[in-house]
Amino acid sequence: xxxxxxxxxxxxxxxxxxxxxxxxxxxxxxxxxxxxxxxxxxxxxxxxxxxxxxxxxxxxxxxxxxxxxxxxxxxxxxxxxxxxxxxxxxxxxxxxxxxxxxxxxxxxxxxxxxxxxxxxxxxxxxxxxxxxxxxxxxxxxxxxxxxxxxxxxxxxxxxxxxxxxxxxxxxxxxxxxxxxxxxxxxxxxxxxxxxxxxxxxxxxxxxxxxxxxxxxxxxxxxxxxxxxxxxxxxxxxxxxxxxxxxxxxxxxxxxxxxxxxxxxxxxxxxxxxxxxxxxxxxxxxxxxxxxxxxxxxxxxxxxxxxxxxxxxxx
Amino acid sequence: xxxxxxxxxxxxxxxxxxxxxxxxxxxxxxxxxxxxxxxxxxxxxxxxxxxxxxxxxxxxxxxxxxxxxxxxxxxxxxxxxxxxxxxxxxxxxxxxxxxxxxxxxxxxxxxxxxxxxxxxxxxxxxxxxxxxxxxxxxxxxxxxxxxxxxxxxxxxxxxxxxxxxxxxxxxxxxxxxxxxxxxxxxxxxxxxxxxxxxxxxxxxxxxxxxxxxxxxxxxxxxxxxxxxxxxxxxxxxxxxxxxxxxxxxxxxxxxxxxxxxxxxxxxxxxxxxxxxxxxxxxxxxxxxxxxxxxxxxxxxxxxxxxxxxxxxxxxxxxxxxxxxxxxxxxxxxxxxxxxxxxxxxxxxxxxxxxxxxxxxxxxxxxxxxxxxxxxxxxxxxxxxxxxxxxxxxxxxxxxxxxxxxxxxxxxxxxxxxxxxxxxxxxx
Numbered sequence: 001x002x003x004x005x006x007x008x009x010x011x012x013x014x015x016x017x018x019x020x021x022x023x024x025x026x027x028x029x030x031x032x033x034x035x036x037x038x039x040x041x042x043x044x045x046x047x048x049x050x051x052x053x054x055x056x057x058x059x060x061x062x063x064x065x066x067x068x069x070x071x072x073x074x075x076x077x078x079x080x081x082x083x084x085x086x087x088x089x090x091x092x093x094x095x096x097x098x099x100x101x102x103x104x105x106x107x108x109x110x111x112x113x114x115x116x117x118x119x120x121x122x123x124x125x126x127x128x129x130x131x132x133x134x135x136x137x138x139x140x141x142x143x144x145x146x147x148x149x150x151x152x153x154x155x156x157x158x159x160x161x162x163x164x165x166x167x168x169x170x171x172x173x174x175x176x177x178x179x180x181x182x183x184x185x186x187x188x189x190x191x192x193x194x195x196x197x198x199x200x201x202x203x204x205x206x207x208x209x210x211x212x213x214x215x216x217x218x219x220x221x222x223x224x225x226x227x228x229x230x231x232x233x234x235x236x237x238x239x240x241x242x243x244x245x246x247x248x249x250x251x252x253x254x255x256x257x258x259x260x261x262x263x264x265x266x267x268x269x270x271x272x273x274x275x276x277x278x279x280x281x282x283x284x285x286x287x288x289x290x291x292x293x294x295x296x297x298x299x300x301x302x303x304x305x306x307x308x309x310x311x312x313x314x
Numbered sequence: 315x316x317x318x319x320x321x322x323x324x325x326x327x328x329x330x331x332x333x334x335x336x337x338x339x340x341x342x343x344x345x346x347x348x349x350x351x352x353x354x355x356x357x358x359x360x361x362x363x364x365x366x367x368x369x370x371x372x373x374x375x376x377x378x379x380x381x382x383x384x385x386x387x388x389x390x391x392x393x394x395x396x397x398x399x400x401x402x403x404x405x406x407x408x409x410x411x412x413x414x415x416x417x418x419x420x421x422x423x424x425x426x427x428x429x430x431x432x433x434x435x436x437x438x439x440x441x442x443x444x445x446x447x448x449x450x451x452x453x454x455x456x457x458x459x460x461x462x463x464x465x466x467x468x469x470x471x472x473x474x475x476x477x478x479x480x481x482x483x484x485x486x487x488x489x490x491x492x493x494x495x496x497x498x499x500x501x502x503x504x505x506x507x508x509x510x511x512x513x514x515x516x517x518x519x520x521x522x523x524x525x526x527x528x529x530x531x532x533x534x535x536x537x538x539x540x541x542x543x544x545x546x547x548x549x550x551x552x553x554x555x556x557x558x559x560x561x562x563x564x565x566x567x568x569x570x571x572x573x574x575x576x577x578x579x580x581x582x583x584x585x586x587x588x589x590x591x592x593x594x595x596x597x598x599x600x601x602x603x604x605x606x607x608x609x610x611x612x613x614x615x616x617x618x619x620x621x622x623x624x625x626x627x628x629x630x631x632x633x634x635x636x637x638x639x640x641x642x643x644x645x646x647x648x649x650x651x652x653x654x655x656x657x658x659x660x661x662x663x664x665x666x667x668x669x670x671x672x673x674x675x676x677x678x679x680x681x682x683x684x685x686x687x688x689x690x691x692x693x694x695x696x697x698x699x700x701x702x703x704x705x706x707x708x709x710x711x712x713x714x715x716x717x718x719x720x721x722x723x724x725x726x727x728x729x730x731x732x733x734x735x736x737x738x739x740x741x
Contacts, residue, residue: 013518092634112636113520114590133638135520170520196517197525 001026003310004303008120008127011136012177020145020178027146027292027299034070034295044073044305047104051077052094053130054110059265059290060130060140064107067297073105091115095122104308105301108132113170126304134168140264141174143296145182147289148219151260155182161213161255162204163189164223164245164272167196167234171264172223176202189213190245193234194225210245214254221262222247225272238271248274252283260285318736319362320344322355326366326697330373330687331666332674341371343693346736351687366697369730372669373685374406374694375650376676378574379496379550379622381471381643382439383715384430385423386415391627391715393427397434399647399713401740404729405623406694407684408437408647412444413471419444419455421463428464436732436739438694440466440680445484445495451476454484461491466680467548469496472597472626472643474532476502481536485545494546494570497536499557500598504528509638511599515584521637524599530556537564537571546570548679551624553579553598555608562617572679573617576624577646577653578719580609586719592633592640593708594719596626599642610662613671620676623650627715644719648711653720655700655727665700693736702728 001022012020049068051061061077068075080090091110098106099122106125108116113133120127131137145155152158160179166172166188179186180203188199189207200206207213214220225241235241247261261277261284269275278284321343328339328351341351342358357363377400383391400408410427412418418427424441431439443465447453457468468488475481475497484495505524510516512523533549537560540547552558552573564571578586578596583603586594594600612618626643633640654672657663677685684694708721731741 091636110636112638114638115636117590118634118636133520133636134522173518173520197512197523198514199517201514202517 004307007307007311009138009300009304010117010120010127010129012138012141012174012181013136015181017181020182023142023296023299023303024146024149026302027142027296030298031146031292031295041070042072043302044068044071047073047305048102049073049075049105049107049301050098050101050103050125051075051107052080052098052109053078054080054115055131057109057131060109063290063293064130064297066294067301068105070294071298071301073301091119092122095119098123098125105305126308128300128304131170133170134173135170136174137170138174139293139296139300140171141178142300143289143292144175144221144262144264145178146292146296147262147285148260150288151285152218155179155184157183157185158218159185159187159216160219160221161187161189161217162221162223163210163213163247165194165225165229166190166199166223167194168226168229169223175221176204180204187213187217191235194229210251211254214251217255217259219260219262220247220252220255222273224264224266225268242271246270246272246274247277249277252277259283262286262289264289318345319360320349320358321362321364321736322357323364323366323371323697324357325368326371327368328687329370329666329669331670332677332686333688335687336666341687343733343736346693348687348689348691348693350689364731369697369699372696372698373673373687374696374732374734375404375672376680376682376685377405377408377623377625377647377650378620378676378679379411379576380408380625380647381411381413381627383627384414385426390629390632391713393430393439394434395714396625396627396647397437399645399711401436401732402712402729403623403647403650404696404698404732405647405650406437406696406732406734407682408439409466409680410439410441411471412442412469413449413473417444417449418442419447419449419460421459424460424463424465435737436734438684440464442467442469442471442496444468445470445475446480449473451480454480454487457487457491457493461493467494467496469550470498472498474498474500474502478535478539482539482543485539485547486543489543489545494548496548496550497532499529499532499536499549499552500524501528501532509595509599510587511584511601513584513602515587519587519590519637526554526556526601526605529554529598530560533557533560537569540564540569540571544570546572549573551576551579551598551622552618553601553609554605558608558612558617562612565617572619574620574622575609575613575618576622577650578624578644580606580613581653581656582606582719587637590637592635592637593644593717593721595637595640595642596644596719597642610657613657614662618671619679621650621654621671623647628717633717643717645711645713645715645717647713649706649718649720649725651698651729652704652725652727656725658700659726693733695733696729697731697741698727698729700727702726704728
C-alpha cells in the first residue's frame with residue numbers, strides 16, 4: 001500500500017486511482033470484520049474523534065460515530081446551531097476550541113462549500129469532509145464505490161447513471177470524480193435546471209430523459225430532491241418531477257436486467273423514487289450502502305491516523 | 315507657515331498622454347502649480363531639485379472608482395488610510411462610491427466626505443452621489459442638490475439599479491444636470507446568492523454561479539435606455555466579451571455610453587479563486603480567460619474609457635469565511651499602476667495609452683482639469699520607474715485594508731514619488 005498522500009480527506013477530485021483502490025480494499029476488509037462480529041480493535045485507542053456537524057445529519061454522524069468506536073477512539077459529537085448570529089466566526093472560533101482540546105480526527109459537515117478546507121488550515125487535527133455545501137462528500141462516494149464493486153466485481157467499464165438534482169448534490173460531485181477516475185462511464189440525468197453548468201467537462205455524459213440515460217446502465221444512482229428546490233421554482237411540482245424523473249419499475253426496465261439501484265438517503269418516496277423499487281431486494285442495495293458506510297469510514301479513519309502517526313515520526 | 319519652495323524635477327521622462335508629450339526634460343513647480351516644463355529649463359535659485367534619473371514623470375492618477383470605509387465601515391478602511399494607500403499608488407484624485415452607511419444621498423453627507431478628503435492633504439476625493447435614495451434602487455435622489463454639493467456623477471455603487479423604470483428616470487434626469495449614471499452591470503435576479511462565474515470551475519467547487527450573461531443583459535438593457543432617454547450611462551468594471559461587444563457597438567452608434575474596467579479583469583481569471591481563495595472573490599466575479607483577453611483587447615482598441623482601481627476594502631473577518639459567505643471585493647489602490655503596466659510589459663498597450671486610461675481619459679469623462687501636465691494646473695504628479703520590480707504582499711500593503719486579489723504577484727513598475735499640489739505625499 002502506498003502511504004495516503006494528504007493530511008486530510010477534503011475531496012476526491014484529484015485523488016489518484018491507487019489511493020482510491022487502497023481505501024476501498026481496506027474498507028472491504030473492515031466490512032468482512034464487521035460482519036464477523038469482531039469489534040473494538042484498539043487501533044485508535046487514546047485518540048479523540050470529534051464529529052463537528054453544522055448541519056443536521058443522523059445517518060452520517062452515526063456512521064462516523066460507530067466507525068470511530070469500533071476502532072477504539074474516544075468519540076465526541078458536537079452539533080453547532082447554524083442559526084448562530086455569525087456562522088463564520090463560529091467556524092474559526094470552533095477551530096481554536098478544538099485545538100485546545102487536542103482533537104486527533106475531526107469530521108466536519110457544513111452547509112457551505114469549502115468550510116472543511118477553511119477549518120483544515122486552522123486546526124491541528126486531520127480533517128474529514130463529511131459533506132460541505134454542494135462541493136463534495138468523499139466518504140459517501142467511497143461507500144457507493146465499495147457497494148458497486150461488491151456487486152459488480154469491479155468498477156472499470158461500468159455504466160453508472162446519476163439521476164436527479166445533480167446541481168445541489170455534493171454526493172453526485174464526489175461520485176463523478178471517483179467513478180471517472182476509476183474508468184467508469186458516468187452519465188448524469190436530470191432536467192437542465194438541476195444540472196450544474198458545464199457538468200460535461202467533468203467527464204460525464206448528459207441526459208435530460210430517463211429513458212436514454214438509463215439505457216444499458218449497470219448502476220442507477222438516485223439523488224434526493226430537496227423540497228426547497230421546488231419552492232425555488234427549479235421544478236414545477238413533485239408530481240411532474242416524479243412522472244419524468246422519479247425512478248419506477250418502468251423506467252428501471254431501461255437499465256440492464258441486473259442493474260442495481262442506489263440512493264444516498266434519506267429518500268423522498270414518491271418524489272425521486274418509487275417505494276416498489278426502493279424496497280425491491282433484488283435491485284435495491286440501499287441498505288448495503290449504509291452498512292458499507294461504516295466500513296469505509298473505518299478505513300478512512302485508520303488511513304488518516306496512520307498517516308498522522310507516520311508524519312509525526314518523520 | 316513658510317512659503318512653499320519651488321521644486322524642479324530634472325532628468326525626467328515627461329509623459330503627458332493627453333498632450334501627446336513623451337520627451338526627456340525638466341518640470342518646474344511653483345506655488346503648487348506646474349509653472350513650466352521642457353527640455354532645457356534652468357534651475358531657479360533656492361529650488362528643491364528632484365533628480366529623476368530618467369524615471370517617468372506623469373500626471374497623478376485619477377481613480378474613477380473606489381469604495382472607502384467612511385462613513386459606516388471604518389473597521390475596514392478610513393479615508394485617512396485610503397489616502398495613504400492612494401499616495402503610494404500614485405493616485406491624486408479618487409472618485410468615492412456612495413453606497414456607504416448611510417448612503418451619500420444627502421448634500422450634507424456628501425460635503426462630509428469632501429471635507430474628509432480635503433483634510434488628507436494628499437488626495438482629492440470626489441464622491442459620487444447616490445443615484446437612488448439609500449442606494450436602494452427605488453426612488454431617484456436629489457441629483458440637482460447633490461450636484462451642487464459636489465457630486466461628480468451618480469451611482470448606486472456595487473448595487474445594480476435593477477428596475478428599468480428607475481434607470482430610465484435616472485438617465486433622463488441626469489441629462490438636466492449635465493451628468494451621468496454609473497451602473498454596476500449585473501442582473502440581480504441572476505446574480506443573487508452567486509459567488510463565482512457559472513461554469514466548470516464553480517461546478518467543481520460547488521459554488522453558486524453567476525452566469526456571464528447577467529452582465530451583458532444589463533448592459534443591453536441600459537444601452538436601450540440610453541437610446542431612449544439620450545442620457546449618458548457609464549458601465550463600471552466591465553468584465554465580459556459580450557458586454558464589451560455591446561458597448562463597442564453602442565459607441566459606434568454614437569450613443570452616450572462609456573465604461574471602465576479594473577485590473578483584476580485584465581490580469582486574473584477565475585482560476586485565481588483556486589481552492590476557495592476568498593481574496594479573489596470579487597464582484598463581478600473573475601471570469602474565464604477568454605473574457606480576460608476580451609478586456610485586454612477592449613483596452614487596446616479604446617472601447618474602455620478608463621481603468622479604475624475598483625478598490626473594495628475588507629477586514630480579515632470579512633474574508634476568513636467559507637467562500638460563498640465571504641464579502642466580495644479586493645483592494646486596488648496600491649496596485650493600480652503596477653497591474654496596468656503589466657499590460658505594457660506584455661506588449662498589449664503602449665505606455666502612453668496605458669497611462670491615458672489612468673489620467674486624461676477619466677479626466678475627460680469627469681470634466682476635470684486634472685490628469686495633465688499643463689502649465690498653470692495644480693502640480694499633481696507621479697514619478698515612477700516602469701521597470702523596477704516588486705512583489706505584492708497582502709499584509710504589507712500601504713493602508714489598512716489588505717485584501718488584495720494580487721497577493722504574491724510579482725510586478726514591474728513602481729511608484730517612486732507622488733506629489734499633491736506640489737507637496738510630496740509619498741516616496
